[in-house]
Amino acid sequence: MKIAVIGKGGREQALVETLAASPCKPQIFSFPGSDAICETATRIDAADFDGLMQWMVEQQVDLCVAGEESYLVKGEGLANRCAALGIPCWGPPKESAQLEASKEFAKNFLLRHGIPTGGAAAVAGYDEAIAAIGGKYPTVLKFDGLAAGKGVAVCPDAASAEEFLREVFIEKRFGEGRLLVEEFLTGPEISIFGAICDDKYLILCPARDYKRLMDGDEGPNTGGMGAVASRRLASPELLQTIEETIVAPTVRGLQADGLPYRGFLYFGLMLTPDGPKVIEYNCRFGDPECEAVMPLLRGDLASFCLAGAKGEFSPELISFDNGWSVCCILASAGYPASSHSGDVISGLDACGARVFHCGTKKTPEGWVTNGGRVLAIVAQGDTLEAARTAAHAEAARVDFAGSQRRSDIAYRNM
Numbered sequence: 053m054k055i056a057v058i059g060k061g062g063r064e065q066a067l068v069e070t071l072a073a074s075p076c077k078p079q080i081f082s083f084p085g086s087d088a089i090c091e092t093a094t095r096i097d098a099a100d101f102d103g104l105m106q107w108m109v110e111q112q113v114d115l116c117v118a119g120e121e122s123y124l125v126k127g128e129g130l131a132n133r134c135a136a137l138g139i140p141c142w143g144p145p146k147e148s149a150q151l152e153a154s155k156e157f158a159k160n161f162l163l164r165h166g167i168p169t170g171g172a173a174a175v176a177g178y179d180e181a182i183a184a185i186g187g188k189y190p191t192v193l194k195f196d197g198l199a200a201g202k203g204v205a206v207c208p209d210a211a212s213a214e215e216f217l218r219e220v221f222i223e224k225r226f227g228e229g230r231l232l233v234e235e236f237l238t239g240p241e242i243s244i245f246g247a248i249c250d251d252k253y254l255i256l257c258p259a260r261d262y263k264r265l266m267d268g269d270e271g272p273n274t275g276g277m278g279a280v281a282s283r284r285l286a287s288p289e290l291l292q293t294i295e296e297t298i299v300a301p302t303v304r305g306l307q308a309d310g311l312p313y314r315g316f317l318y319f320g321l322m323l324t325p326d327g328p329k330v331i332e333y334n335c336r337f338g339d340p341e342c343e344a345v346m347p348l349l350r351g352d353l354a355s356f357c358l359a360g361a362k363g364e365f366s367p368e369l370i371s372f373d374n375g376w377s378v379c380c381i382l383a384s385a386g387y388p389a390s391s392h393s394g395d396v397i398s399g400l401d402a403c404g405a406r407v408f409h410c411g412t413k414k415t416p417e418g419w420v421t422n423g424g425r426v427l428a429i430v431a432q433g434d435t436l437e438a439a440r441t442a443a444h445a446e447a448a449r450v451d452f453a454g455s456q457r458r459s460d461i462a463y464r465n466m
Contacts, residue, residue, distance in 0.1 A: 059119030074354035088409030118143025140361035170235035278461030385454020405446035
């Protein structure tokens with residue numbers, strides 16, 4: 053079996069290594085890949101998206117796995133192009149991927165199908181946003197399009213809201229786009245992952261990620277500074293409620309709206325006093341949750357994804373260890389406002405945990421930073437205490453100039 057994994061970060065490395073470990077022993081290829089990913093996979097010799105498609109046809113690829121969200125909505129859409137060429141793709145077509153690509157589309161979908169979520173108003177400009185907020189704080193502001201996890205601001209007061217609105221509508225930090233002014237919800241967050249195959253689904257291992265840069269959930273939002281995952285993170289009763297009120301209605305809604313879906317679907321939820329509510333959908337695995345979840349997966353992920361991409365639902369092919377997994381992210385100097393490249397990374401040889409490379413490059417001097425989030429250090433244990441102690445201890449062995457790391461991952465909000 054030949055599998056092409058699309059993307060270049062720590063999430064894709066976790067997927068590549070898990071797919072490669074499948075009993076069916078597939079050949080793994082990657083585009084655009086990274087130096088770390090290509091220690092397991094073969095880099096695809098293609099200069100652009102069209103070249104990738106041509107390469108997959110020529111090499112008779114059996115399965116394309118979407119890792120990075122941008123490719124799902126780029127141009128005609130990755131899954132759409134694959135379908136036209138007869139290549140099974142584990143990832144939804146462009147029309148369905150609007151659940152992630154457009155916050156407004158997702159909110160309308162949720163409301164239309166009666167799926168619990170916060171109230172919201174869509175606005176097109178600065179003054180309209182101020183009017184929609186109406187002086188009620190805290191408020192949540194969400195840029196409508198893709199923003200690499202940085203297009204959301206939880207604003208406690210008018211000053212913070214005005215600053216974010218300037219970034220969106222005046223500085224155009226995320227490009228052109230509308231904005232959602234959303235109800236502020238309270239409660240712990242949880243990430244639920246579904247593997248969707250048409251009208252069938254499998255709920256995978258739950259996780260919890262940590263979006264804020266600093267300890268105590270302080271500082272700006274990031275793409276994620278760490279995660280904890282376990283089947284025991286949510287009680288059976290909570291999972292049943294989430295399935296009945298959110299997952300199953302979402303799958304029915306996709307079918308009712310004529311939106312085909314074969315791939316991973318991420319449900320970002322807030323466990324409010326009124327029950328679980330959807331904060332966001334992502335049409336792929338979360339990052340860094342993927343790095344925490346994949347080490348717990350058992351079975352044949354490659355065969356599972358291939359069957360699903362062909363419309364054959366085979367949940368018996370995979371299962372999850374009942375232990376715990378904790379991921380600590382090391383970010384570069386200046387992140388998330390900026391990033392720093394070229395800083396030599398030390399301590400990797402001494403690290404006894406799994407290491408996934410989010411933004412690195414291999415040079416004659418060794419591994420160096422090459423992005424905002426640099427490394428994911430991941431450890432497992434039979435207990436939460438064992439997993440988080442190991443993850444933090446091993447993450448402390450790795451260092452580079454300006455390194456940023458939270459010390460409360462899997463301690464806070466547990």
